Amino acid sequence: MLLRQTERKEFSMKAIEIKTKEQELIREINSDVNLLESALEYVRKIKKSQLKYPCQYSVDELKIRLKEGHKAAKAGIYKTQSEMRSKHPL
DSSP states (O other), X not given: OHHHHHHHHHHHHHHHHHHXXXXXXXXXXXXXXXXXXXXXXXXXXXXXXXXXXSOOOOHHHHHHHHHHHHHHHHTTOOOOHHHHHXXXXX
């Protein structure tokens, strides 16, 4: 029980320290427009680099998928637009 209280206290102190650092950072950045712009640009760049785009095929993989799609369409293996919309509504 005492250990849990100590852990909570440490967590609470860390949260307070983080909040203090956050406020210090905000004051520092807000005092300089160029720094603010640089910080925003940096954060956006990091966020964009962390995005994972679905279906990242190489050109060769795309060509294979296209051929498979044409074969399936000729064989009548496909779904209509309404079937796809009912499965994946907007």
